[in-house]
Amino acid sequence: MYCEVVVKHKAVITEATLQETLRGRLGAEIALDKAYRMSALYRDHPPAHSLDAFETVGNCFVIVRKVNFRFSTYHIEGNTEAVSVESLLGSVQDFAGLLLEVLSSAPTKPGFQARSLAVQLFEDTGGETGMEGKLITPASIFREQFGWSSLRSSVIAFATAVLLIWLGLKQEPLKASIYSFAIVVVFTLLEASIGSVLTSGKIKWKLRQR
Amino acid sequence: MVQEDKRRLGRTGQNVGLHERVLTGLAMGFKGSVPDFPLGPSEADLLVHQGNRVAVFEVKTGDPELPLPASTSAQMLLLKERVRQQFLAKNIDDVLPVVVTNYRVTPDDQKELEEQGIKVVRIGSAASRGYDLGNFTREVANLTGLQADLL
Numbered sequence: 001m002y003c004e005v006v007v008k009h010k011a012v013i014t015e016a017t018l019q020e021t022l023r024g025r026l027g028a029e030i031a032l033d034k035a036y037r038m039s040a041l042y043r044d045h046p047p048a049h050s051l052d053a054f055e056t057v058g059n060c061f062v063i064v065r066k067v068n069f070r071f072s073t074y075h076i077e078g079n080t081e082a083v084s085v086e087s088l089l090g091s092v093q094d095f096a097g098l099l100l101e102v103l104s105s106a107p108t109k110p111g112f113q114a115r116s117l118a119v120q121l122f123e124d125t126g127g128e129t130g131m132e133g134k135l136i137t138p139a140s141i142f143r144e145q146f147g148w149s150s151l152r153s154s155v156i157a158f159a160t161a162v163l164l165i166w167l168g169l170k171q172e173p174l175k176a177s178i179y180s181f182a183i184v185v186v187f188t189l190l191e192a193s194i195g196s197v198l199t200s201g202k203i204k205w206k207l208r209q210r
Numbered sequence: 211m212v213q214e215d216k217r218r219l220g221r222t223g224q225n226v227g228l229h230e231r232v233l234t235g236l237a238m239g240f241k242g243s244v245p246d247f248p249l250g251p252s253e254a255d256l257l258v259h260q261g262n263r264v265a266v267f268e269v270k271t272g273d274p275e276l277p278l279p280a281s282t283s284a285q286m287l288l289l290k291e292r293v294r295q296q297f298l299a300k301n302i303d304d305v306l307p308v309v310v311t312n313y314r315v316t317p318d319d320q321k322e323l324e325e326q327g328i329k330v331v332r333i334g335s336a337a338s339r340g341y342d343l344g345n346f347t348r349e350v351a352n353l354t355g356l357q358a359d360l361l
Binding site: 002004006008041042044045046047048065066068069071073075118120122123124125126127128132 | 251252253270272273275276277279280281282283284285286287288291314316318319322325
């Protein structure tokens with residue numbers, strides 16, 4: 001298994017300046033030929049061109065694969081087959097943290113800063129595993145927090161209050177409780193019906209945490 | 211196989227993801243199609259065997275803002291090699307690796323892949339929304355030289 005990390009930079013970057021920025025700051029360098037030989041996929045089909053390679057934490061190595069306008073791509077793989085997927089993902093997390101730090105501290109090159117970062121896990125044969133990750137940003141936290149699962153209870157409380165005021169049931173606690181419960185049931189049924197239509201036939205997967 | 215694909219596409223309708231829609235469309239559009247063809251430890255998304263030619267397809271779909279995975283060329287060369295080994299006794303002249311993708315493909319990426327004999331077919335954003343099977347199959351046929359099976 002290996003991962004590809006794709007960084008979107010704030011501005012267009014070049015290979016030469018990226019090499020200059022990263023060199024010696026992310027780990028002990030290794031020759032590209034050696035890195036290709038260590039890779040399950042690249043061993044027999046080495047790419048025509050890569051920028052650099054170096055060791056990283058968790059018995060993994062990194063190949064700086066390419067630069068495309070605003071994007072730079074990094075290949076991360078275990079030094080041996082004994083490196084588990086969990087260890088690999090942990091190494092990717094550590095590498096991403098270090099990479100973002102190095103890119104943001106390039107004082108003469110403000111455009112190097114990462115705007116976003118995405119990771120994909122691949123099989124040794126190059127096939128996608130379907131597992132992918134994205135950098136957590138304030139915007140992504142906001143989107144998540146502003147989602148229905150977070151707002152649900154507030155919306156139900158608001159709808160209940162509006163209905164009770166509209167019906168003038170403030171002084172009748174029994175009726176008010178029944179109406180409040182009825183609103184929760186209606187919302188749950190509505191949510192279940194919409195959910196069952198949207199997720200028909202789909203399996204809900206979960207990634208186990210370390 | 212094609213009838214089965216048609217049933218599958220009809221049954222799942224609009225809920226089918228882009229990857230499966232493209233794959234099913236290609237399988238329906240070309241004679242000699244074998245989806246999910248096993249090739250040793252991996253499998254090809256689709257194999258099209260026409261006469262003495264074999265095309266091996268890999269459909270890569272994901273965030274269209276991101277570039278095509280950098281390992282795509284190595285993966286395609288590996289698939290090509292495995293197809294050649296598997297069809298060793300069947301008098302195959304040509305194995306054509308084809309990547310069908312909605313990822314961002316720069317002219318440099320395209321050139322690099324084509325220099326290695328790998329064809330690249332882009333799934334445009336319009337095709338991602340309302341996938342036109344006939345036009346797309348014709349486009350793939352023109353690019354690869356495969357014979358389309360359209361009415």
